[in-house]
Amino acid sequence: MIPNLIKRKIFTLLKVQYSNMLEYRVEIALWAISGIIPFFMLNIWTNNDLNASINMSDIMLSRYFLCAFFVRQFSVVWVVFSFEEDSLMGKVSPYLIQPLNPFFRYFAQHLAEQITRFPFALIIACFFFIFNPESIWIPNLSILFLSIISTFLSFLIQFLIQSIVACICFWTEKASSIERLLFIPTLFLSGLLAPVVSFPEYVKSWIYLTPFPYLIDFPANLLSGNATNISGGFSMQILWILLLFPAFKKIWSKGTKKYTAMGS
Amino acid sequence: MNLRRYLKVYKKFLHTSLASEFEYKANILIDFITAILSLIGSIFLLSIFFQNNSSIGGWDFEEALIIQGIYTILNGITNTWFNPNLTEIVKHIREGTLDFVLLKPIDSQFFISLKKITPSGFLEIILGFCLLLYCIKINQININLSFLILCFITIICSISILYSLWFFISTTTIWFVKTWNATEVLRSFLYIGRFPLNSFSLSLRIFFSVFIPLAFITSIPSEVFLGLSQLWKILLEVFVSIVFLYSSRKFWLFALKFYSSASS
Numbered sequence: 001m002i003p004n005l006i007k008r009k010i011f012t013l014l015k016v017q018y019s020n021m022l023e024y025r026v027e028i029a030l031w032a033i034s035g036i037i038p039f040f041m042l043n044i045w046t047n048n049d050l051n052a053s054i055n056m057s058d059i060m061l062s063r064y065f066l067c068a069f070f071v072r073q074f075s076v077v078w079v080v081f082s083f084e085e086d087s088l089m090g091k092v093s094p095y096l097i098q099p100l101n102p103f104f105r106y107f108a109q110h111l112a113e114q115i116t117r118f119p120f121a122l123i124i125a126c127f128f129f130i131f132n133p134e135s136i137w138i139p140n141l142s143i144l145f146l147s148i149i150s151t152f153l154s155f156l157i158q159f160l161i162q163s164i165v166a167c168i169c170f171w172t173e174k175a176s177s178i179e180r181l182l183f184i185p186t187l188f189l190s191g192l193l194a195p196v197v198s199f200p201e202y203v204k205s206w207i208y209l210t211p212f213p214y215l216i217d218f219p220a221n222l223l224s225g226n227a228t229n230i231s232g233g234f235s236m237q238i239l240w241i242l243l244l245f246p247a248f249k250k251i252w253s254k255g256t257k258k259y260t261a262m263g264s
Numbered sequence: 265m266n267l268r269r270y271l272k273v274y275k276k277f278l279h280t281s282l283a284s285e286f287e288y289k290a291n292i293l294i295d296f297i298t299a300i301l302s303l304i305g306s307i308f309l310l311s312i313f314f315q316n317n318s319s320i321g322g323w324d325f326e327e328a329l330i331i332q333g334i335y336t337i338l339n340g341i342t343n344t345w346f347n348p349n350l351t352e353i354v355k356h357i358r359e360g361t362l363d364f365v366l367l368k369p370i371d372s373q374f375f376i377s378l379k380k381i382t383p384s385g386f387l388e389i390i391l392g393f394c395l396l397l398y399c400i401k402i403n404q405i406n407i408n409l410s411f412l413i414l415c416f417i418t419i420i421c422s423i424s425i426l427y428s429l430w431f432f433i434s435t436t437t438i439w440f441v442k443t444w445n446a447t448e449v450l451r452s453f454l455y456i457g458r459f460p461l462n463s464f465s466l467s468l469r470i471f472f473s474v475f476i477p478l479a480f481i482t483s484i485p486s487e488v489f490l491g492l493s494q495l496w497k498i499l500l501e502v503f504v505s506i507v508f509l510y511s512s513r514k515f516w517l518f519a520l521k522f523y524s525s526a527s528s
Contacts, residue, residue, distance in 0.1 A: 053316035188305035
């Protein structure tokens, strides 16, 4: 009975958000296009033979950057910006009365957006293969499955981090600047612009302890078939989720007590 | 007389937007840290590229830093003026508040382009200048009057090209109401401006000279800075920037004819 109710809730949320997202197709397509930076980076790498020093062939590197593009597409999180707007406008108040944590709503929103985005990402990948036919490959089913899971875990880590940041809205009203600050290390250290193996030693010695390489570098390496420590990567991803989830729960329960219902 | 009136109006704009920005002082501080980290990140990425290569696309590390400096200045200008104002156009059109702008006895383009200001971009401009000063030292560039004048002219030209691009994209929302993400696409393309254009493959180089004139935005000013640029390139840049400014103005006036107010 109870699981059934939860299932219905999840299903309804997803359906509502998916139809909502379908209305903004052009926007989501543009957003997908704005994620093509990894391809420009690939162009710099291969055009200058920079990959010779990290023992990665052109083909493997192009697969890496294509996978980085995909992982990034399906782990984009913007919950801070939605929550900040809702809390500044006082829209959070009705959500708080409902017997459902408002973050489930945002979570469904993100999942629905990913489903809408999927065809656009595939089209971009097709274009990529037209220009680089030699890099076509078919990952085997188990690898594909594992990398989908690790991409989802990466999305979960980013969602939790941003939700924690979003809860800071309860105290300071504007939290998106903190998110922009956190985005800088995510951009440069996650492997979106350069694979983590190419980083200098003094960075590599500590970077694997931070969550950043597990956001893009690990799932992308997994999917593209580059060497990576699979069990180590998964355990670090899960470890970070286990660390972040209680932190989020704590800050949420403290924040809702602080809530002042602005704008209403 | 007219000019004096506009100056007076601009002073009022400055006053109101600075007052509202300084309401969130912690935000400004965090944005400052973000700007510093972002510059460090870009230099880190550049250092990865130069780890085992002495030059990419014919540019040494010390010379590539110049591009980085110019990019940082332009990015600061974008964050201070273009981004806050021109993303506002979308909001004006969606909510129909553009009516109020058009009714005012002042040029609508002036109002829309300069209404707001985000002070956190200033630090980026300053950081960019500091980096350029450092580059003058390490590249042993000797400064004389003609060098300064040429630099000044090319930077002004690239600012006007950049502005026109932003304004172009934002103007298209008059037809496609919901494309807020169009500016994000432009942003991601402009991101490439921090690397030497010669390090890309020929097809991308052509793309970035013709469709998104990055060649004119960061490359030519950097070449002028190094004293490498020929006169025809500078003249071409001046010509292109005038064309861009003129056509963006015409495009705005043309687009306004199609403006059908919303929700009023």
